[in-house]
Amino acid sequence: MSHNIKEIAKLAGVSRSTASRVISGKGYASPEVRERVTAVVERLQYKPNAVARAMVSQRTHNIGVIVFRERPPIVSHPLYGKLIDSILTAAEAKGYSVFLKTDQEMSLRSTDYLLEQRVDGLILISRLRKNVIDYVKKFRIPYLMVNGSTDDPEVIHLVSDDEAGGANAATYLHGLGHRRLMIIAGPQEHRSHNLRLAGFKRGLEEKGDIEKLAVVPSPESTFEQGYRLMAENAEAFAEGGFTALFATNDMLALGAMKLLLERGWSIPGQAAVIGYDNIGLSGMYFPALTSVNVDLDAMGRDSVELLDRLIRGEPDLSKLNEYPSEIVIRQST
Amino acid sequence: MSHNIKEIAKLAGVSRSTASRVISGKGYASPEVRERVTAVVERLQYKPNAVARAMVSQRTHNIGVIVFRERPPIVSHPLYGKLIDSILTAAEAKGYSVFLKTDQEMSLRSTDYLLEQRVDGLILISRLRKNVIDYVKKFRIPYLMVNGSTDDPEVIHLVSDDEAGGANAATYLHGLGHRRLMIIAGPQEHRSHNLRLAGFKRGLEEKGDIEKLAVVPSPESTFEQGYRLMAENAEAFAEGGFTALFATNDMLALGAMKLLLERGWSIPGQAAVIGYDNIGLSGMYFPALTSVNVDLDAMGRDSVELLDRLIRGEPDLSKLNEYPSEIVIRQST
DNA sequence: TGAACGTGTGAGATCGTTCCCATACGGTTC
DNA sequence: GAACCGTATGGGAACGATCTCACACGTTCA
Numbered sequence: 001m002s003h004n005i006k007e008i009a010k011l012a013g014v015s016r017s018t019a020s021r022v023i024s025g026k027g028y029a030s031p032e033v034r035e036r037v038t039a040v041v042e043r044l045q046y047k048p049n050a051v052a053r054a055m056v057s058q059r060t061h062n063i064g065v066i067v068f069r070e071r072p073p074i075v076s077h078p079l080y081g082k083l084i085d086s087i088l089t090a091a092e093a094k095g096y097s098v099f100l101k102t103d104q105e106m107s108l109r110s111t112d113y114l115l116e117q118r119v120d121g122l123i124l125i126s127r128l129r130k131n132v133i134d135y136v137k138k139f140r141i142p143y144l145m146v147n148g149s150t151d152d153p154e155v156i157h158l159v160s161d162d163e164a165g166g167a168n169a170a171t172y173l174h175g176l177g178h179r180r181l182m183i184i185a186g187p188q189e190h191r192s193h194n195l196r197l198a199g200f201k202r203g204l205e206e207k208g209d210i211e212k213l214a215v216v217p218s219p220e221s222t223f224e225q226g227y228r229l230m231a232e233n234a235e236a237f238a239e240g241g242f243t244a245l246f247a248t249n250d251m252l253a254l255g256a257m258k259l260l261l262e263r264g265w266s267i268p269g270q271a272a273v274i275g276y277d278n279i280g281l282s283g284m285y286f287p288a289l290t291s292v293n294v295d296l297d298a299m300g301r302d303s304v305e306l307l308d309r310l311i312r313g314e315p316d317l318s319k320l321n322e323y324p325s326e327i328v329i330r331q332s333t
Numbered sequence: 334m335s336h337n338i339k340e341i342a343k344l345a346g347v348s349r350s351t352a353s354r355v356i357s358g359k360g361y362a363s364p365e366v367r368e369r370v371t372a373v374v375e376r377l378q379y380k381p382n383a384v385a386r387a388m389v390s391q392r393t394h395n396i397g398v399i400v401f402r403e404r405p406p407i408v409s410h411p412l413y414g415k416l417i418d419s420i421l422t423a424a425e426a427k428g429y430s431v432f433l434k435t436d437q438e439m440s441l442r443s444t445d446y447l448l449e450q451r452v453d454g455l456i457l458i459s460r461l462r463k464n465v466i467d468y469v470k471k472f473r474i475p476y477l478m479v480n481g482s483t484d485d486p487e488v489i490h491l492v493s494d495d496e497a498g499g500a501n502a503a504t505y506l507h508g509l510g511h512r513r514l515m516i517i518a519g520p521q522e523h524r525s526h527n528l529r530l531a532g533f534k535r536g537l538e539e540k541g542d543i544e545k546l547a548v549v550p551s552p553e554s555t556f557e558q559g560y561r562l563m564a565e566n567a568e569a570f571a572e573g574g575f576t577a578l579f580a581t582n583d584m585l586a587l588g589a590m591k592l593l594l595e596r597g598w599s600i601p602g603q604a605a606v607i608g609y610d611n612i613g614l615s616g617m618y619f620p621a622l623t624s625v626n627v628d629l630d631a632m633g634r635d636s637v638e639l640l641d642r643l644i645r646g647e648p649d650l651s652k653l654n655e656y657p658s659e660i661v662i663r664q665s666t
Numbered sequence: 667t668g669a670a671c672g673t674g675t676g677a678g679a680t681c682g683t684t685c686c687c688a689t690a691c692g693g694t695t696c
Numbered sequence: 697g698a699a700c701c702g703t704a705t706g707g708g709a710a711c712g713a714t715c716t717c718a719c720a721c722g723t724t725c726a
Contacts, residue, residue, distance in 0.1 A: 002451070002472075004681090004682055004683085005682065005683065005684095006682075006683095014705080014706085015705065015706045015707075016682090016683080016684090016706085016707090017684085017685085017705070017706055017707075017708095018704085018705060018706070020683070020684060020685085021684095021704095021705090024683090024684080026684095027685090027704095028702090028703060028704050028705080029704075029705085030703080030704065030705090033704085033705085045471065045472070047445065047448045047449045048449055048682090048683080049449065049451060049681090049682050049683065050449040050450045050451065051384055051387045051388055051393065051450070051451050051681090051682080051683090052388060052681075052682035052683040052684085052711090053682080053683060053684075054384045054683095054711090055384055055385060055388055055681090055682075055683065055684090055710090055711050055712070055713095056682085056683055056684045056685080056710070056711050057683085057684075057711090058711075060384065062432075062450075072418050072422075073414070073415070073418060073613070074418050074421070075408055075414045075417045075418045075421065076411065076414030076415040076417070076418045076613070077414075078409065081406070081408050081409030081410075081414045082406070082409040084408045084409070084433075085405050085406060085407050085408045085409045085435070088407070088408065088433065088434070088435050089405075089435070092434070092435075092443075097432050097434070097446055097447075097450065098432065098433055098434075099395075099430050099431065099432060099433075100417075100421065100431055100432075100433040101421070101425070101430070101431075102418070102421050102422070102425075110425075112380065113430055114430075115380045116380045116381060116382065116383040117383045117384070117395075117430065118335070118382060118383065118384050138378060139335075139378070223617050254617055255617070257619075258617065258618075258619045261619045262619060280406070280409070281614050281617070284556050284587055284588070284591065284614070285591075285618065285619075286590075286591045286594045286595060286618075286619070337711090337712055337713080338712065338713060338714095339712075339713095347675080347676085348675065348676045348677080349676085349677095349712090349713080349714090350675070350676055350677080350678095350714085350715085351674085351675060351676070353713070353714060353715085354674095354675090354714095356713095357713090357714075359714095360674095360715090361672095361673060361674050361675080362674075362675085363673085363674060363675090366674085366675085381712090381713075382711090382712055382713065383713095384711090384712080384713090385681090385711075385712035385713035385714085386712085386713055386714075387681090387713095388680090388681045388682070388683095388711090388712075388713070388714090389680070389681050389712085389713055389714045389715080390681085390713090390714075391681075
C-alpha cells in the first residue's frame with residue numbers, strides 16, 4: 001500500500017520536516033537520523049508522492065507528446081514510432097516522464113488534457129493546424145514542433161532538410177545516367193512532400209539535360225496509393241522510356257515498386273527506384289530500397305534537449321532546426 | 334498563464350466551494366451563478382488543475398504502460414507500435430491518460446517512477462522477469478500483462494493462442510501438399526516462439542505422413558538473423574528437397590525469404606514461406622508473406638478494458654485471456 | 667405557528683509534500 | 697559572559713482543488 005511521509009516520520013521518531021529533508025536529500029540531518037529514516041523508507045518501500053511534490057514545487061517533471069494524424073497508424077507508423085522511441089529515451093535520461101497522446105481530429109482536446117495535467121512542456125508532432133499552435137501559445141507553456149510546418153517565425157521547430165534531400169536524390173539519379181524520370185509526389189499541402197518535390201526538380205534543372213520528366217500527384221502517401229498510381233501509370237512509364245522513379249516517401253516508393261515487380265520488371269535493371277524517409281522496411285525489401293535518410297534519432301533527442309532548455313528558461317534558442325538528409329544507397333538503384 | 338479556482342471564484346463573486354460545484358458539475362448552483370462562473374472560466378481559459386484534483390480524490394486517471402525489451406526498436410517495433418496505438422485509443426475513450434515508458438534493463442526504475450506518479454494502474458508489455466511482477470504485486474496496484482509469459486496463475490495476462498496458431502500453420506501447409514518442411518525457431522525461452530514451434534510440430538504429427546522436418550534454432554528473432562540463418566542453411570534446404578519454410582515470426586521469415594529471393598529462388602514456386610504476427614510489412618512485401626495474424630487491436634482494447642475494471646474493483650476477472658490466431662493467406666504460399 | 671423540506675451558498679478541513687522560520691544546543695570569539 | 701556561529705530539528709503555512717457540514721432562505725403542510 002501507499003504510505004505517506006507522516007507515517008515514515010512517526011516510525012522513525014522524527015518530524016515530517018526532518019523526514020522530508022532526508023528523503024529529498026536537501027537540508028541538515030544527522031547521520032543517525034538519516035539512517036533511521038532511510039531504514040523505515042526501505043522497510044515500507046515508501047515511494048514519495050509525485051503528485052504532492054508537483055503540487056508544491058509547481059513542476060511535474062512530465063512532458064506531453066501529441067501526435068497529430070488523421071488516421072492510424074500513429075505510433076505504429078514507422079516514422080513516428082522511431083521518433084517516439086528516441087524521445088522516450090532522451091526524456092528518461094533527463095528525468096522527464098512522458099504522456100503520449102494521439103489526436104486524429106486536429107482538436108484541442110488532447111492539448112487541454114495535458115494542460116490540465118500541468119505538464120512542464122509539450123512536443124507537437126506532425127502536421128497540425130494553425131489554431132492548435134495559437135491555442136498553445138496562449139498558455140505560455142514551453143512547446144515545440146517536430147516534423148510539421150509553420151510560417152510563424154516564433155515557433156521552435158525541428159524538420160529535415162527536405163529540399164536539399166530532394167536535390168540530392170536528383171543529382172544521384174542523374175549521376176547514374178538517368179535522363180527520363182517519373183516522380184510520384186505525395187500531398188503537396190504537406191511541407192515535406194512539397195519540398196522534396198521542389199528540391200528534386202531543382203536538382204534536375206541544374207543539370208539541364210533531362211529528356212523527360214513526369215510528375216504523378218498522389219493525394220495520399222500510403223503504400224496502397226503508390227501501388228495504385230503505379231498501376232495506372234505503368235504503361236505510360238514503359239512507353240515513355242522512363243528509367244527511374246522517385247517517390248516523395250518510402251511507402252509510395254515501395255507500393256510502386258511492388259507493382260513493378262509483380263508485372264515482372266527487373267529493378268534496378270529496367271527501372272531504378274528511390275524513396276525518402278529510410279524507414280526500417282526499406283532495407284528489408286527485395287530489392288532493398290535506396291532512400292534519403294531522415295535523422296529521426298537526432299530529431300527526437302534534440303527535441304527533448306531543446307524543450308528542457310525552454311523549460312529551464314534559457315533564452316535565444318534557435319527557432320528553425322534543420323537536419324541533413326543523406327542518401328542510403330541500396331539495391332534498387 | 335495558469336489561474337486557480339480561487340481567482341475564478343473571486344472574479345465571479347462567489348466562494349471557492351460554489352465555483353468548484355459549477356466547474357465540476359456536481360452540487361447545487363443557481364442558473365445565474367452558474368452562468369457567471371462559466372463566463373469567467375471561458376474568459377480566462379481556466380483549466381482545472383488535475384494535480385490538485387488527484388491530490389484530494391486519490392485518483393489520477395492516469396495509467397502507466399511499460400514496454401520491456403532489451404533493445405530498440407521498442408515503440409517502433411511493428412508489434413508493440415500497433416499494440417500501443419490500440420491502447421492509446423482505448424485509454425482516451427475511457428478518460429485515462431497514458432504514461433509511456435520503455436525499460437531496456439528489465440529494472441524496476443520505470444515501475445518506481447510510475448508508482449511515484451500514483452498511476453491508477455499498470456500495463457506491462459512483453460517479457461519481463463519474475464522479480465518485476467513480484468515487485469509490482471507488493472504495491473497492490475492494479476496491473477496486467479500483455480504478450481508476456483508467467484506461471485503465476487494470479488496474474489491477469491493477455492496473449493495470443495500461439496500453440497493453436499502454430500498448429501494451424503502446419504495444417505495449412507500440409508493441405509497444400511508440403512511434406513518436407515524446415516522451421517526457423519526463434520528463442521525458445523520466449524513463450525510465443527516456444528508455443529508456435531510446439532504447435533506447429535503437433536499439427537504435423539497429427540497428419541503423420543511428414544517425410545522430413547528440420548528445425549533451425551535462432552537465438553534472436555530479427556530480420557538479420559533470419560537472413561543469416563537462411564544463408565547458412567540454403568544448401569541443406571535445397572539438398573534436402575524441402576518445399577516449405579515456417580518461421581516463428583515474420584521478421585525471421587522475411588529475412589529468410591529475402592535471402593532466397595536474392596539467390597534466385599522463386600516463391601512460392603520452389604519454396605513456400607509462412608510467418609507469424611502478420612506485421613504491416615508482410616502484406617507489402619513481394620511476394621506478400623502469408624502469416625498467422627495476432628489480434629493486437631483486440632488485445633490493446635481489452636487490456637485497457639480489463640485494467641479499468643480492475644481499477645474500479647470489479648471482482649472475478651478472467652486471468653488468462655487468449656486470442657485466436659488466424660492465417661492470412663498471401664502470395665508466399 | 668412552526669416543523670420539515672428543497673434549494674443555494676460559504677467556511678473550514680483535507681489530500682502529501684516542501685519550505686520558511688523559530689528554536690535549541692555546543693563551541694568560538696571578543 | 698554576551699554575542700555569534702554552525703548544526704540539527706520541528707511547527708505551521710502553502711500548493712489548488714474537493715467535500716462535509718452548517719446555515720439561510722422560501723415554500724409547504726399539519
